[in-house]
Amino acid sequence: MPIIQHTPEGVFPPYRNYSHAVEVKGDARLLFISGLNGYHEDGQSMPDAFEAQGELIWKHIGTILKSAAMDYTNIISVRTYLADPSFDEANVQLRMKYLGNNKPSLTVICCQLLEKKWKLEVEVVAAKD
Template sequence: MTIERLDPVTLPAAVGNYTHGTLITGVRRTVYVSGQVPWAGDDGREPPGFEEQCRLTWRNVLAVLAEAGMGVPNLAKVTTYLSDRRHREANSRIRQEVLGDHAPALTIIITDIYSENWLLEIDAVAVD
């Protein structure tokens, strides 16, 4: 399986460790990760701050991928829902920590989140 970045020269450069699109060939399996939220499995509570919630949410996304024997390199598309645009810089920084050099297709949406205590939600598509 290969994941090829699609960044046409006719578009502005993708800044922030994402790609305009992904071409995936030779796929054997696809995992659709439901929207993950900042809930810890041990007590069901969310941390109070955005950075802690963001790291916990990514931990939950990666746990779903690990259950399928996948990880960050398998991510093809990530959608992040933020409760407030003030969180976008911290979100970007933490996402880059988690993804490293991997740059999937990416969408960020500013919206209300299901629980007023959750500051973000992340869903994803992964392939191998």
């Protein structure tokens, strides 16, 4: 299953772990992971720190990907909701840690999240043939 990154001339250069567009060709399975928060496995508690919530979220994403016989390299799109723009650099560092050389399409939105204790929410689309 070819995954093609589109970064055409006439658009600003892509930045860290980012592609302007990602195309999936051929027959593929698509996995849509709902927006995840940094809850521990008990579903009730979560750490206060942004980085700790982010680590849990990315580990949950990895667990869900594994359940579909995928891994982080299969991610083709990431949408992150940040509770505050000051979390941007820490968010980039987490994304780079878990995505490595993978450069999916990305969107980061700063907004008020449903619960005040949430620092971020991340949703993902992955593809595999």
